[in-house]
Amino acid sequence: MNTMLRINRDTCGYCGTCVAVCPEDALELIDAYLSLERECIACGICARACPLGALEVVHEE
Amino acid sequence: MKSKYDMLIVGGGPAGAIAAKTAAEAGCTVCLIEKRPAIGTPIRCAEGVGREILEEFTRPDPRWISSSIERAKIIVPNGTAIRLDQDDPGNAVGYILDRKVFDRELVWQAAEAGADVFVKTRATAPIMEGGAVRGAKVISIGTPIDIRADVVLAADGTEAQFARRAGLDTTVPLREIMSCTQYLLTDIDIDPVSTDFYLGNDIAPEGYLWVFPKGERTANVGIGISGRKSRDGSRAKDYLDRFIAENFPGGKTIEAIVGGVPVCQPLPCTVADGLMVIGDAARVVDPLTGGGIGNAMFTGRLAAKVAAEAISAGDCSKKTLMPYDVGWRASRMGASLTRNYKIKEFFITLDDRKLNVLADSIASIGLAEFSVSALIKELIKRNPKMLFELGALKSSLS
Structure with a gap:
């Protein structure tokens, strides 16, 4: 099974809250673009902290 | 953009701008970089600040x-x-x-004092040599450049990635x-x-x-x-x-x-060899109010003063930069951060019923002084049993 972080770009407010709580320094806010720069461990902390609910850990078979 | 400055400041908010101005006025060559294409926008702030600190x-x-x-x-x-x-x-x-205008004014003042300013310029990683920060790798409107500096001030706000990449854990x-x-x-x-x-x-x-x-x-x-x-x-x-x-x-x-x-506690240490962390990146937001502008300016100025001395002495080791960390912790701001963290940790345990009781106990009285400490002092006085845990803080509520 494959887990990954899905960023809903229509919802994302590009605020960087997810960046501050990411334990892996995997996310980066590059101006108005949230980028997954390094390996994500799919812990889901960013998805919880997001004020808008723009992030989702998805599990794929 | 030059390839070497005395001081490189990552982030163009109030912490970075005040630091840049202070350092430039002290005679340092200063480079201030901001990853966004404009200073002051988008804001991420409720924009409140106390008159005295401002x-x-x-x-x-x-x-x-x-x-x-x-x-x-x-x-x-x-x-x-x-x-x-x-x-x-x-x-x-x-x-x-109006932070959009305020932040620009502060950066303007820094520029007038002699600091170089670059927008849409993002630090991707510190330049590390022998465990010390010696500058930053940046991308300036698409162009990768190495900027070397005797001291780097990380003023990159909530994200606080620069200090993290230099080895300090800034995760909230x-x-x-x-x-x-x-x-x-x-x-x-x-x-x-x-x-x-x-x-x-x-x-x-x-x-x-x-x-x-x-x-x-x-x-x-x-x-x-x-x-x-x-x-x-x-x-x-x-x-x-x-x-x-x-x-x-x-x-x-x-x-x-x-x-x-x-609204966590400040970083355990806000300096390293060639590096100082200021403002929200140092986690010096008031944990009770969430206010960060005043503390950002305070730490920005103090860090720049200490850095300017270290630069002129030719030694930017952690030890030489340490008076900044010691200084803000010993300041009124430092004491207030410690105290308000404890108050915050206690208040988040209160349920709605207790909040109502506390508010009703002082709703009818006029508070003579406009401050968090005056308010908490009065609450403790009137609710000694419910606020027993806060009693220990009484002496710090001057």
């Missing part, structure tokens, strides 16, 4: 003051409002800023990130000289909701909730939308912003 750094100017604040109200779930007035009516205790625990949403709401009935704070577990769990006036009928209406209380269907935006539907149904949103405010 005036320590710059003269209030109507061009960037949206409103002058004369009182505060704290409203608990049963509707009781604690009113904090000040003795001298008509005299501001604080301001709601989920429960200590305030997940925030704010609307600039217009055409609403407000008290235009009062900052209003709404408390309650159904209103803003482990946080608060604010109404900060930006004009006669316009306000920053926003909310911060603990990250651990945030989930689908009950996120900051959901709570805010419910409050607005109930309290300001006719309001029109002309700006919507989101952001995360760290």
